[in-house]
Amino acid sequence: xxxxxxxxxxxxxxxxxxxxxxxxxxxxxxxxxxxxxxxxxxxxxxxxxxxxxxxxxxxxxxxxxxxxxxxxxxxxxxxxxxxxxxxxxxxxxxxxxxxxxxxxxxxxxxxxxxxxxxxxxxxxxxxxxxxxxxxxxxxxxxxxxxxxxxxxxxxxxxxxxxxxxxxxxxxxxxxxxxxxxxxxxxxxxxxxxxxxxxxxxxxxxxxxxxxxxxxxxxxxxxxxxxxxxxxxxxxxxxxxxxxxxxxxxxxxxxxxxxxxxxxxxxxxxxxxxxxxxxxxxxxxxxxxxxxxxxxxxxxxxxxxxxxxxxxxxxxxxxxxxxxxxxxxxxxxxxxxxxxxxxxxxxxxxxxxxxxxxxxxxxxxxxxxxxxxxxxxxxxxxxxxxxxxxxxxxxxxxxxxxxxxxxxxxxxx
Amino acid sequence: xxxxxxxxxxxxxxxxxxxxxxxxxxxxxxxxxxxxxxxxxxxxxxxxxxxxxxxxxxxxxxxxxxxxxxxxxxxxxxxxxxxxxxxxxxxxxxxxxxxxxxxxxxxxxxxxxxxxxxxxxxxxxxxxxxxxxxxxxxxxxxxxxxxxxxxxxxxxxxxxxxxxxxxxxxxxxxxxxxxxxxxxxxxxxxxxxxxxxxxxxxxxxxxxxxxxxxxxxxxxxxxxxxxxxxxxxxxxxxxxxxxxxxxxxxxxxxxxxxxxxxxxxxxxxxxxxxxxxxxxxxxxxxxxxxxxxxxxxxxxxxxxxxxxxxxxxxxxxxxxxxxxxxxxxxxxxxxxxxxx
Numbered sequence: 172x173x174x175x176x177x178x179x180x181x182x183x184x185x186x187x188x189x190x191x192x193x194x195x196x197x198x199x200x201x202x203x204x205x206x207x208x209x210x211x212x213x214x215x216x217x218x219x220x221x222x223x224x225x226x227x228x229x230x231x232x233x234x235x236x237x238x239x240x241x242x243x244x245x246x247x248x249x250x251x252x253x254x255x256x257x258x259x260x261x262x263x264x265x266x267x268x269x270x271x272x273x274x275x276x277x278x279x280x281x282x283x284x285x286x287x288x289x290x291x292x293x294x295x296x297x298x299x300x301x302x303x304x305x306x307x308x309x310x311x312x313x314x315x316x317x318x319x320x321x322x323x324x325x326x327x328x329x330x331x332x333x334x335x336x337x338x339x340x341x342x343x344x345x346x347x348x349x350x351x352x353x354x355x356x357x358x359x360x361x362x363x364x365x366x367x368x369x370x371x372x373x374x375x376x377x378x379x380x381x382x383x384x385x386x387x388x389x390x391x392x393x394x395x396x397x398x399x400x401x402x403x404x405x406x407x408x409x410x411x412x413x414x415x416x417x418x419x420x421x422x423x424x425x426x427x428x429x430x431x432x433x434x435x436x437x438x439x440x441x442x443x444x445x446x447x448x449x450x451x452x453x454x455x456x457x458x459x460x461x462x463x464x465x466x467x468x469x470x471x472x473x474x475x476x477x478x479x480x481x482x483x484x485x486x487x488x489x490x491x492x493x494x495x496x497x498x499x500x501x502x503x504x505x506x507x508x509x510x511x512x513x514x515x516x517x518x519x520x521x522x523x524x525x526x527x528x529x530x531x532x533x534x535x536x537x538x539x540x541x542x543x544x545x546x547x548x549x550x551x552x553x554x555x556x557x558x559x560x561x562x563x564x565x566x567x568x569x570x571x572x573x574x575x576x577x578x579x580x581x582x583x
Numbered sequence: 584x585x586x587x588x589x590x591x592x593x594x595x596x597x598x599x600x601x602x603x604x605x606x607x608x609x610x611x612x613x614x615x616x617x618x619x620x621x622x623x624x625x626x627x628x629x630x631x632x633x634x635x636x637x638x639x640x641x642x643x644x645x646x647x648x649x650x651x652x653x654x655x656x657x658x659x660x661x662x663x664x665x666x667x668x669x670x671x672x673x674x675x676x677x678x679x680x681x682x683x684x685x686x687x688x689x690x691x692x693x694x695x696x697x698x699x700x701x702x703x704x705x706x707x708x709x710x711x712x713x714x715x716x717x718x719x720x721x722x723x724x725x726x727x728x729x730x731x732x733x734x735x736x737x738x739x740x741x742x743x744x745x746x747x748x749x750x751x752x753x754x755x756x757x758x759x760x761x762x763x764x765x766x767x768x769x770x771x772x773x774x775x776x777x778x779x780x781x782x783x784x785x786x787x788x789x790x791x792x793x794x795x796x797x798x799x800x801x802x803x804x805x806x807x808x809x810x811x812x813x814x815x816x817x818x819x820x821x822x823x824x825x826x827x828x829x830x831x832x833x834x835x836x837x838x839x840x841x842x843x844x845x846x847x848x849x850x851x852x853x854x855x856x857x858x859x860x861x862x863x864x865x866x867x868x869x870x871x872x873x874x875x876x877x878x879x880x881x882x883x884x885x886x887x888x889x890x891x892x893x894x895x896x897x898x899x900x901x902x903x904x905x906x907x908x909x910x911x912x913x914x915x916x917x918x919x920x921x922x923x
Contacts, residue, residue, distance in 0.1 A: 299659075332692045342691035349658065350691035354682045360648050361683070364655025364663075371611060371637045371661065378655070390675070394648035401643055563689045564728050566696075566751045569796065569840035 183422030204237025233512035282480030285506035293457035321543035355386035359395035385416020413479035435472030447475030585789035595737035614666030685728035708761030718862035736783035742793030768821035804831035807855035864892035
């Protein structure tokens with residue numbers, strides 16, 4: 172018997188690093204219209220092919236084709252375009268504010284606007300989303316006032332979260348937007364629990380949980396799949412595969428040679444892999460999953476294939492770990508440009524209307540920033556009083572916190 | 584108050600959950616083996632049959648999942664009571680307890696709360712070895728936003744559990760498993776006594792609460808103050824009786840936030856203090872108690888504060904009774920506090 176070669180450790184690498192061109196063939200794309208659309212009552216195991224395919228609706232010319240093409244009036248599409256553009260303009264302006272040191276930290280969602288916005292359009296407003304820090308599109312689609320959001324970012328006297336959370340870690344209960352944790356994946360079993368509660372109470376609301384490709388490696392992700400399957404919880408799992416978790420490529424999270432949608436199949440959950448930059452595909456798949464959940468047909472996992480066009484946050488420089496022109500070469504393009512192309516192709520939109528909308532939204536964001544700044548910023552110390560730091564630890568302040576607050580006040 | 588019935592601690596806990604399932608349609612109970620079977624210690628026996636399997640049900644073997652879904656249910660508006668089968672198994676749920684349940688109200692400025700009760704049997708004395716004997720209370724008392732509770736008898740167990748379920752803060756509810764069926768005084772070689780022979784084994788059948796943040800004086804005395812909780816309340820009482828030392832035994836009941844006034848009043852009266860717990864000594868909850876007594880009673884103290892605790896080793900199996908701080912070790916602690 173011959174000696175085998177010495178064992179060697181496999182550490183996945185992306186197909187492109189700075190100075191190289193990424194080979195995106197690893198994405199295994201399907202053409203628009205090619206993926207089948209199963210009935211809502213499909214058995215989870217029968218969606219195996221769809222966990223490895225790619226649901227797409229918009230073709231290269233911007234036409235909606237195939238069985239997933241949704242029947243959405245142009246007015247809703249224009250609403251979606253507006254919410255995506257608003258998200259992008261808001262992000263860009265807040266990045267500038269961060270560089271001006273008005274905001275301590277920021278996370279943008281550049282290039283991923285469709286997954287949040289189109290998904291929100293497929294839900295009822297009373298459905299509860301359990302987001303990560305890159306789903307500000309949900310807030311834009313649900314019409315949350317920009318001033319409230321910016322006051323949170325500025326940590327000022329009107330910050331609804333009283334200066335307790337890092338910028339972007341919003342909580343907007345009335346908009347069905349659960350408090351964002353900084354700990355990854357914890358929201359997944361929580362969303363399942365919320366959905367179970369809705370089922371226990373005989374309610375009609377469903378939950379929608381969000382996670383990135385990177386943190387699917389956390390146990391909480393897999394735990395959530397098990398609980399959702401066991402109790403057939405009315406929940407949607409959104410895995411936003413934007414290819415990068417800070418500097419680690421999606422293969423380090425376990426995406427090499429498989430898909431994140433495939434995780435659902437093994438757990439007995441209907442699973443789809445969808446073009447996350449195709450607004451119509453995102454809406455259609457989200458609607459399919461929401462209808463299944465609302466009709467007691469169980470959970471659905473959707474992997475949204477997209478690309479994190481910007482840095483992870485304001486604390487990293489992506490040109491240090493990936494090609495600088497990666498997004499321009501990403502084969503699924505830009506979700507805003509693709510929906511715009513579709514609307515123009517159908518005679519429902521124009522370059523002039525787009526330019527006017529852009530101008531209107533820029534003015535709206537700027538006005539909101541100005542108004543929010545009038546309530547102070549972290550930089551100018553117009554923040555909630557230090558005494559408020561002792562509130563909300565418990566429902567009622569226990570004696571030890573009363574003593575500590577007095578101690579703080581005595582030393583101020 | 585309704586008529587009393589002799590109950591074991593298990594029956595008292597079950598009665599508390601029964602009362603709350605009946606009173607509040609938002610109460611749900613789940614955990615490993617708690618549904619059809621009624622729990623490995625039988626605390627939830629019969630509840631699924633009575634209230635249906637959407638109110639009382641089995642959970643997968645995943646403590647992070649059990650607490651994680653409980654947080655989500657709480658955010659929806661339910662009042663979940665989750666059972667962790669043994670406190671030794673709680674560690675996978677640490678992130679959901681520490682980073683999520685404990686801070687949800689704070690981080691959302693009150694938009695979302697986590698009104699959970701997380702029950703778990705703790706402590707040794709049943710030859711459970713290092714994975715069925717731990718007393719992890721100090722992990723939880725260290726976490727701001729949590730309430731940590733440990734009853735020492737059936738009456739308190741029921742009243743505290745009802746108070747915990749009704750409380751809007753997350754409560755870690757530790758149940759000394761050696762006390763489930765009788766008031767164990769540390770003499771493992773003697774016959775087990777029954778709760779029916781103990782005054783605190785008489786439990787009202789209906790609704791009542793024992794307030795959180797409230798200690799009780801289990802045994803009044805003048806020679807020294809014993810600060811303790813759970814099983815060690817009974818061990819300390821045996822030590823007082825056997826040594827003839829007139830110890831005042833304070834049963835903390837709520838570990839954190841706690842009833843500082845009862846502690847301070849007693850130590851200022853006796854001038855001597857012994858802190859007793861079953862958990863390992865270093866960075867144990869006793870360290871916090873010693874520090875509080877030092878801060879609030881220093882000029883009343885006539886001797887250094889003494890700690891009696893489990894040794895700083897994992898909980899052994901065959902050497903259980905050398906590990907467990909029994910009446911002889913506690914009485915030695917009393918005598919040490921009376922020196923000087």
